[in-house]
Amino acid sequence: MHADVPASNAAPLGELLRLFRDGRPRTRAELTAETGLARSTVRGRLDALLDAGLVYDAGSGASTGGRPAERFVFNSRARVALAADVGATHATLAVTDLTGIALATRRLTLDISDGPDVVLPQLGDIWRELLADAGLDPLPLAGVGVGLPGPVEHSTGKPQNPPIMPGWDGYDVPGRLAADFGVPVLVDNEVNLMALGEHTTRFADAENLILVKVATGIGAGIISNGRLHRGAVGAAGDMGHILAPQGGEAPCRCGNKGCLEAVASGAAIAAALREQGLEAHSNSDVVALVRGGNVVAAQAVRQAGRDIGEVLAGCVSMLNPSLVVVGGSLAQAGEMLLAGVREAIYGRSLPMATQQLSIVASRAGAAAGMLGAAAMVVQHALSPAVLDNELARPARVVSVGN
């Protein structure tokens, strides 16, 4: 895919639908004026969108003298998306409409190391329950979106050497789920989807943002020019294994030493606190200690924030985002983590890169990944190329516009 090649006139229905996605009702005359297309062309394309149920007649608008004109509006419930954010031990599943709003959600306990042949059917069962319970099962599916806790080759949807996902390496996740649901299946790394979810639902104005997830590990998702930056093989955002300035000789699970993850992840903080005699066996233990006012834990989290900020400062110099969003379970420790991050970034970055920079806590919170998975499906399903290809299947639509 080349980003500078927008959909052409070869995707006339998708282009027309794009206008409607702002939710505003329009008359045929307004559509003609807005597109510059011939009235007959607009009529034909609108009929095709009406036939597909993607647009509906919202009743008459104000009359300007003659017969009141019909007004048409986007049908955000024409289809639904199935979304899942799968972590190591939990998943958040949802059915969403075509604006990405969740119509039904479920949180599920699972064990990612059971492998895809166990986990994927679990997801399928829950989605079917959600569809049925909410009375949504007669609606056509737009697609399935899944976030996984490891590197994913986005073009194939296959996990790539994921360290905490035994049995998933190279597994054809889309193939398995498409066999169940018969619709396109898109898979990505969960941190990428957290970035997409924050961007599409909470920070739509931030065309350039970095989301940092601080949990057991540390990873990042990048929005560049309003689009997810996945990189050449989907490995972008691997911030946890950048050399931390204070990383020293700390051994990392990746085989290197001094990685950011080895000194500032939830796992590293918990281990350091245990060495000081504190009961810290999980991210939530660390968060509870900080919230309970434990000074040693607060200092450790603040220092982790500084370490993360030192690495982020380099990323800010390279990418000049307008927004850094800090999420993940350690972000629940409150302002301590964020304060450390801010301290280091503002201390290190050049004035020009930080003059319009905001550094904030996640707003979508635990829902970010799920919302990103839904947004990924909707973006795909309603992209002009995909939509026109789909609607062109019945012969009656092929001639529209001629």
Add this chain to the structure above:
Amino acid sequence: MHADVPASNAAPLGELLRLFRDGRPRTRAELTAETGLARSTVRGRLDALLDAGLVYDAGSGASTGGRPAERFVFNSRARVALAADVGATHATLAVTDLTGIALATRRLTLDISDGPDVVLPQLGDIWRELLADAGLDPLPLAGVGVGLPGPVEHSTGKPQNPPIMPGWDGYDVPGRLAADFGVPVLVDNEVNLMALGEHTTRFADAENLILVKVATGIGAGIISNGRLHRGAVGAAGDMGHILAPQGGEAPCRCGNKGCLEAVASGAAIAAALREQGLEAHSNSDVVALVRGGNVVAAQAVRQAGRDIGEVLAGCVSMLNPSLVVVGGSLAQAGEMLLAGVREAIYGRSLPMATQQLSIVASRAGAAAGMLGAAAMVVQHALSPAVLDNELARPARVVSVGN
């Protein structure tokens, strides 16, 4: 500008022209098939492009029985672009066609610190000479593109606190040149334009690349998803002031210490060589010493390559490019610099990020920035929104397609 919003049907001429830019001749019937548009619509839009001189009749194609069909082709000489890559002491100027190929070029000695009121008229004079000498002055101008050796706010074309450009801060470069030439003027940082030039003319397949310029200073340009990543205020790619792992207490001109530029730039290498009694007062002195077989200089350049590679390793982890291009005058020292860069990146980055990574020397060389400036102008002038807006000015074109 939102990257996910392609030009709509509101830009019918630009969309049709986009097809032609591959250089292939097409008949009316082929255009109708390729776009799915009505024959009458294609006829109207094609007439408008023919009137504007952007497409011409290339003669008849093979007949399929009846009357031979006319074939139409993109006229890359319909307009010309004026491009300049301005450095501290030199500039490369060109007149290019609409494929970005230089039709006439000139290298100019100047002093950027003379300020814009001296330098910009110098550029204007040279462009006029180039147009006249090559007999191109009757051709309409597509626009003017300028690269400058400092941060530029791309949306306004104004330099932002450029450290080596006294008198340029906030200067309205587009306003000054537009007054002379009456066409759109686009301005960007020269390193961004080097990245764009390498991408558009030499590495078009690399949708995600980092170009590093190693000269008196160190900077980077980033291509993300096939587009230049400029960041929130045009400050992206500021790699020279990222903390270098071996940076220590080295003072930097930015006021910080330990910056990559303070240990690995041409200026830093030359200073270090002088301390060891060598005559190294410029980048070219350093290059000459290395090429002449001086071991101390070779070691210094290789170590600079390692330092740059250490910082690049973090950028590779974050951005997962398929290509790192090393350019700038120090790259002329040959394989020494590149070897150090490779050593550090492959030693530090995760296998997944480097499995499909190439680390190569610049191919466009000293022309990269000028080629990028031309590409920036052509991309803008032929973008559907801009082109349709321009062609819509004469009343006769407004009704095309209706």
